[in-house]
Amino acid sequence: MTELLDGWSEFNVAMLGATAALAGLLIVAMSVNIAEILKTPSLPGRAAAALAALMAAIVVTALGLVPNPPEWLFGLGALLAGALAAVFEYRATRLLVAEGSRFGSPIAKAAAGWLPVGLFLVGAVLVLAGLPSAGLAWLAGASILAIASAILHAWIVLVEVLR
Secondary structure, three states, X not given: OHHHHHHOXXXXXXXXXXXXXXXXXXXXXXXXXXXXXXXXXXXXXXXXXXXXXXXHHHHHHHHOOOOOOOHHHHHHHHHHHHHHHHHHHHHHHHHHXXXXXXXXXXXXXXXXXXXXXXXXXXXXHHHHOOXXXXXXXXXXXXXXXXXXXXXXXXXXXXOHHHO
8 A cells, every 4th residue: 555655655645635725625615605605504414514524635635744653544545524514415315305406406406516526435444345446437536526615605605695
């Protein structure tokens, strides 16, 4: 596992810094429109789910920088991070469905959040199943999609909420 992770170290360093910075900016940005965000029942849940996906990316990339991690420990950490993100995404999806389709399909809206979460879970399972090379690729994709999803959610809670 150590040799595999050595090849991913620059990616993990870059993603860890970018993801942590984006998470902080998203929290600050949400505070600007917090009154408006709280008026729409699904928006706080969607924002929390976006932050949870970013946190999963932070955990996975930080674990990738730990020297000599046992494969099972890395996989378990990634699985727990993905599972926690799934809990937040599930709650956000429930709120979206309950709110109805005011501006499009709730399922389509939820897909942007579920895609990175699903990739985190698949990547973690692959690592735990003894396929760390494939698992790391899925986890990298999940981390990148978590950033894209968070940017989309940031746009929704910062701009669309004011329309």
